[in-house]
Amino acid sequence: MKVFVCVKNVPDTAANIRVVGENSFDESIKFLINPYDEYAIEEAARLVEKEGGEVVLVTVGKESAIKTVRSALALGSHRAILVTTDKQFLDSADTAAILQKVMEDDGPADIIFAGKQAVDSEAMQTAYRLAEGLNIPIASDVTEFSVANDKVSVEREIGGGEREIIEMTMPCVVAASKGLNEPRYPKLPDVMKAKKKEVKQIALADLGLTLTSETKLVTLEQVPDRSGAKIIGGSVSGGVAELVKILREDEKVIS
Amino acid sequence: MTKVAVLIETTDNEVKAANFGVLTAAHGDGHEIYAFLTGADAEGCKAVLGKYGVGAIISIEGDGADLQAKPDLKAKAIIAAMKEYETSVLLALSSSEGRDILARVAASLKVPLATDCLSVDISSSTVRKPYFSGKTIATLKMNGAYFLSAIRPNAVEPAEAPAEAAVISFTAVVGDYDGLVVKEIKQSSSGKVDLSEANVIVSGGRPIGSEENFKILEECADAMGGAVGASRVSVDEGYAPHSIQVGQTGKIVNPRLYIACGISGSVQHFAGMKTSKVIVAINSDKDAPIFNKCDYGIVGDIFEVVPALTAELAK
Ligand SMILES: Cc1cc2nc3c(=O)[nH]c(=O)nc-3n(C[C@H](O)[C@H](O)[C@H](O)COP(=O)(O)OP(=O)(O)OC[C@H]3O[C@@H](n4cnc5c(N)ncnc54)[C@H](O)[C@@H]3O)c2cc1C
Ligand SMILES: Nc1ncnc2c1ncn2[C@@H]1O[C@H](COP(=O)(O)O)[C@@H](O)[C@H]1O
Numbered sequence: 001m002k003v004f005v006c007v008k009n010v011p012d013t014a015a016n017i018r019v020v021g022e023n024s025f026d027e028s029i030k031f032l033i034n035p036y037d038e039y040a041i042e043e044a045a046r047l048v049e050k051e052g053g054e055v056v057l058v059t060v061g062k063e064s065a066i067k068t069v070r071s072a073l074a075l076g077s078h079r080a081i082l083v084t085t086d087k088q089f090l091d092s093a094d095t096a097a098i099l100q101k102v103m104e105d106d107g108p109a110d111i112i113f114a115g116k117q118a119v120d121s122e123a124m125q126t127a128y129r130l131a132e133g134l135n136i137p138i139a140s141d142v143t144e145f146s147v148a149n150d151k152v153s154v155e156r157e158i159g160g161g162e163r164e165i166i167e168m169t170m171p172c173v174v175a176a177s178k179g180l181n182e183p184r185y186p187k188l189p190d191v192m193k194a195k196k197k198e199v200k201q202i203a204l205a206d207l208g209l210t211l212t213s214e215t216k217l218v219t220l221e222q223v224p225d226r227s228g229a230k231i232i233g234g235s236v237s238g239g240v241a242e243l244v245k246i247l248r249e250d251e252k253v254i255s
Numbered sequence: 256m257t258k259v260a261v262l263i264e265t266t267d268n269e270v271k272a273a274n275f276g277v278l279t280a281a282h283g284d285g286h287e288i289y290a291f292l293t294g295a296d297a298e299g300c301k302a303v304l305g306k307y308g309v310g311a312i313i314s315i316e317g318d319g320a321d322l323q324a325k326p327d328l329k330a331k332a333i334i335a336a337m338k339e340y341e342t343s344v345l346l347a348l349s350s351s352e353g354r355d356i357l358a359r360v361a362a363s364l365k366v367p368l369a370t371d372c373l374s375v376d377i378s379s380s381t382v383r384k385p386y387f388s389g390k391t392i393a394t395l396k397m398n399g400a401y402f403l404s405a406i407r408p409n410a411v412e413p414a415e416a417p418a419e420a421a422v423i424s425f426t427a428v429v430g431d432y433d434g435l436v437v438k439e440i441k442q443s444s445s446g447k448v449d450l451s452e453a454n455v456i457v458s459g460g461r462p463i464g465s466e467e468n469f470k471i472l473e474e475c476a477d478a479m480g481g482a483v484g485a486s487r488v489s490v491d492e493g494y495a496p497h498s499i500q501v502g503q504t505g506k507i508v509n510p511r512l513y514i515a516c517g518i519s520g521s522v523q524h525f526a527g528m529k530t531s532k533v534i535v536a537i538n539s540d541k542d543a544p545i546f547n548k549c550d551y552g553i554v555g556d557i558f559e560v561v562p563a564l565t566a567e568l569a570k
Contacts (some may be wrong), residue, residue, distance in 0.1 A: 001334075011387065013388065013503050013522065013523055013526065014522050016390075017387045017390045017391055019391055023393075025387075025391070027515060035503070035504060036504075044426065049363075055344045059279075065346070077468050080289050086538075091277070092368075093367075094366065096362075096432045102368075102536065112361065119387070119388060119503065120294065120386060120387055121393070122370070122371060122384070122386060122388070123352055123369075123370065124370040124371070125361060125362070125368055125370065126393075128358035128359060128361070128362045129358075129361075129362045131362070132362035132363055133362075136434070137327070137434040137435035138435075139435065140354075140355065140358070141351055141355075143497070153438075155441075156351075157351060157479050157497075158350075158351045158352060158440075159350050159351055159352060159449040159451070159460050159496075160450075160453075161498035161499070162439045162440055162441060162442055163440070164437050164439070164440055164441075165437070165438045165439040166437050166438065167435070167436050168434060168435045168436075169433070169434050169435075169437050172435075178497065178504040178505065179497045182553040184266075204385045204539055206435055206533060213398070214396065214397065214398055214399055215365035215367045215369065215396065215397055215398065216379065216398065217392045217393055217395055218393075218394045218395065219391075219393070220386060220392075220393050220394075221279075221391060221392045221394075223385075223388075223389060223390060223391060223392055223529070224545075225265060225464065225548045226534065226548045226549060228546060228548070228549075229536060229543075229545075229546045229547075229549045229550060229551055229552035230551050230552070231546065231551065231552045231553070231554060232363075232551060232552065232553050234311040234562055235402075235481060235561050236555060236563045236565075237563055238551050239555070239560070240553070240560065240564040240566075240567045241567055242567060243535065243551060243553060243564065243567075244564070244567045246534065246551065247512060247535075251512075251532075251533050252534060253454075253511040253533050254455060254479050254511075254512060255570075
């Protein structure tokens with residue numbers, strides 16, 4: 001079985017983001033694997049460990065993304081393709097077109113895993129556009145996955161704790177949510193082995209694509225944190241009475 | 256004059272209140288608003304949709320196809336309706352249902368889509384949405400003949416704009432497709448408010464300590480007609496189901512009131528509730544980081560403060 005996993009290199013969610021200029025941010029912070037893509041990598045690794053085959057990672061990012069690609073290779077994947085660009089933020093349609101081209105050139109897969117969302121630009125659509133381009137089915141927000149008789153069965157979370165059970169023909173795209181699995185921690189030998197695995201780097205320009213750029217990031221603004229809390233002191237009963245009064249009469253957020 | 260379509264979400268034939276903000280976002284100088292309905296009783300929704308400015312309710316059906324079981328065909332039917340009524344803008348709730356359908360429509364039409372928008376400006380084709388889970392806000396310009404946006408629940412304050420809504424039946428030719436089929440929907444045990452649409456949320460963290468103890472939060476939430484949320488630790492420890500986790504890897508919520516009980520205030524937790532109108536923290540540690548970035552705080556033991564709060568609300 002051949003499996004692709006789409007992996008984005010993103011800033012650590014714990015890092016402070018400092019906006020620079022109109023629409024950029026200070027990138028001298030820690031970058032790592034997009035958290036949802038970790039579930040995708042893990043699910044792909046488990047599938048291939050069971051069924052045999054290979055897991056190929058595909059990343060579109062700056063050259064510095066190589067570090068993240070290497071760390072992802074230590075999580076049960078076999079090789080990787082990195083398409084280098086000079087921008088962190090690409091339009092989703094463009095990203096999907098690039099991923100599609102790379103996958104077509106590398107040869108068809110049985111399943112493609114991705115994350116449900118990149119935690120930087122939060123577009124929540126790249127996997128759908130990739131599936132459309134390849135003309136195959138897609139399910140996102142996936143929390144359970146299995147394959148049987150050339151069909152993929154997934155569980156997907158919808159509103160209010162309800163879940164949909166979906167069946168798809170293969171090949172298909174599965175975009176992971178938290179809960180799909182418990183990603184492994186890499187062991188030192190895996191990290192060492194990952195250093196020797198093949199990473200094919202391709203410059204975006206060499207793919208010969210014409211990109212459409214449907215959306216443009218005009219500005220990025222810092223959101224200030226709230227200033228500290230007004231601490232309501234006194235006895236427990238006095239404190240909650242004052243709080244309820246504030247919430248009802250001053251803030252008017254409850255009736 | 257822009258023709259704006261709004262995809263309406265219903266539960267048991269009732270228009271969900273969260274749609275009213277989306278309809279309000281569609282208002283504008285002489286915009287014509289089309290409500291797209293699938294699989295619901297359009298006549299029954301007429302009065303409430305009219306109140307929020309809907310001129311036409313398009314009751315969409317596929318020719319023989321089960322649109323609820325085949326989201327790709329539903330997207331196809333919506334595209335057919337957009338073409339038929341020449342609506343260049345399509346708005347929906349940024350719920351799992353709304354995002355899924357809009358992504359299918361956008362991918363198929365090859366047009367721009369922005370999800371989780373805090374506001375939309377139809378005349379300039381721009382939206383504002385969070386990047387980096389609420390640490391920054393991005394303004395995006397959408398290029399092209401169509402403009403699709405999924406709007407975060409509670410982000411736009413509903414405003415009434417009475418209109419006379421006419422019901423129009425529309426049957427799209429969608430053919431059939433077996434690539435993806437929804438086999439079953441597993442209902443949740445409780446008929447509680449969906450967290451991402453709740454107006455009030457009471458959330459619990461690590462010190463809750465067990466599934467049973469969540470009851471004190473439920474009672475408190477019930478007293479305000481709200482819902483219960485949880486931090487990742489409470490979920491990972493098995494005190495709460497994943498479906499109520501708030502944060503980076505859980506739900507994004509946007510209530511008027513968020514009460515964090517025994518939650519330290521990590522960046523990843525704030526990523527999910529940062530835009531709440533008022534944030535209250537109850538924590539036994541006066542130096543807990545959450546007190547530095549919320550509105551009101553009570554220093555105390557949740558097992559004393561929360562029941563007292565519930566009792567006070569009942570007064
Ligand atoms: C990639 C990634 C994604 C993540 N996603 C999420 C996410 O979606 N959501 C999320 O919540 N976290 C997420 N986290 C985890 C996050 O970093 C924190 O670990 C987590 O939010 C802490 O949960 P907590 O506040 O319940 O527990 P703790 O940090 O342990 O805090 C418990 C708090 O309770 C207080 N306390 C203890 N006893 C009492 C008492 N009796 N009465 C009152 N207060 C008391 C303590 O003072 C403390 O402040 C993520 C982390 C990573 C790395
Ligand atoms: N630049 C990228 N390189 C590789 N995969 C990506 C890239 N951008 C997005 N993806 C994939 O698409 C998923 C959804 O991202 P998005 O639609 O941008 O929120 C991510 O979790 C990744 O799996």
